[in-house]
Amino acid sequence: MSEKTTPIVDYSDLEFKQGSGVHIWDEVIYPWFVHAETLDAMSDFQVRHDDVYVISYPKSGTTWTQEIVSLINSNGEPDSVKDKHVEERVPHLEMSTAIPGTILYPRITAMPDDKPRLIKTHLPYQHMPKDFLVKKPKIVYIARNYKDVSVSGYSFLRMYKAYDDVGSWNDFCQGVLLKELTPYGPWTAHVLGWWQHRRDKNVLFLKYEDLKKDLRGGVIQIADFLGKPLSDEAIDKTVEHCSFKTMSRNPMTNFTGLDAFDHKVSSFMRKGGTGDWKNWYTVAQNEAMSKLIEERIQGSGLEFDYEPAI
Numbered sequence: 001m002s003e004k005t006t007p008i009v010d011y012s013d014l015e016f017k018q019g020s021g022v023h024i025w026d027e028v029i030y031p032w033f034v035h036a037e038t039l040d041a042m043s044d045f046q047v048r049h050d051d052v053y054v055i056s057y058p059k060s061g062t063t064w065t066q067e068i069v070s071l072i073n074s075n076g077e078p079d080s081v082k083d084k085h086v087e088e089r090v091p092h093l094e095m096s097t098a099i100p101g102t103i104l105y106p107r108i109t110a111m112p113d114d115k116p117r118l119i120k121t122h123l124p125y126q127h128m129p130k131d132f133l134v135k136k137p138k139i140v141y142i143a144r145n146y147k148d149v150s151v152s153g154y155s156f157l158r159m160y161k162a163y164d165d166v167g168s169w170n171d172f173c174q175g176v177l178l179k180e181l182t183p184y185g186p187w188t189a190h191v192l193g194w195w196q197h198r199r200d201k202n203v204l205f206l207k208y209e210d211l212k213k214d215l216r217g218g219v220i221q222i223a224d225f226l227g228k229p230l231s232d233e234a235i236d237k238t239v240e241h242c243s244f245k246t247m248s249r250n251p252m253t254n255f256t257g258l259d260a261f262d263h264k265v266s267s268f269m270r271k272g273g274t275g276d277w278k279n280w281y282t283v284a285q286n287e288a289m290s291k292l293i294e295e296r297i298q299g300s301g302l303e304f305d306y307e308p309a310i
């Protein structure tokens, strides 16, 4: 799906750091764990008609949406998902192994074809497997306001042992966020790329802030979209199982078992809300970020809530 776009960000200063940094593939910055070979291989990846993709810009509530989709797929029965990590139930399409030149997606191609595959990806629209345009699988896209995404992302990079020291918030905000040098490319490009397809029949475009305000409504909406309407009892169980409180205590969703993270630095399930950015952004940083976001998304009709939900 290589629709060439003009890069809006100057990547010329970006250093490629093998093993712990980023690289550029088709004008988009990718983290080291997404190898160029994996991205090349997307042109041959076979999509299935009944696949379900959970898609997002990182730190937008992907794990939350994976868990909701997974539980709906199991008819809202928490027992059926309690022994398998969410990343196994809804594997990450472009995650590559640490060995250069190898790709993990064969474990996805090997998934049985008698039930829908649930797949997570952070790929921007233009880098999705070519076959995706032909097969038109169901897509649940989750978007979140960038100020909270960026704070969540900064905290995540701090705890991710594979990354070099990310430095202070001030340096990160000035040197990475406001220069739009984040992995998976600028947030605005990613979200707008999918927003333009929000009316496609196979796409459900959701916002984190709406889910936060009305999780039950979101669960019903996703279940209906997936063609798996649930009983009231199953909806109640799904809502309870996917609440922040329950997910942050569940080892199958809270990533506490993952050695790649230093859990003393931060947690994966950190605050789980809207508005924490106010504790991080200075007045000047907020003004600069608001201006940047407005410049990029104006006229698109895309809007976000930034205020803490009541």
Ligand code: A3P
Binding pocket: 056, 057, 058, 059, 060, 061, 062, 063, 064, 148, 151, 152, 153, 155, 242, 243, 244, 245, 247, 268, 269, 270, 271, 272, 273, 276
């Ligand atoms: P915070 O760091 O702001 O707490 P992703 O899964 O895309 O990496 O996103 C992680 C963010 O989603 C984290 O945000 C995490 O706490 C939040 N999250 C995960 N599960 C959630 C839930 N059940 N309810 C609300 N937020 C959730």
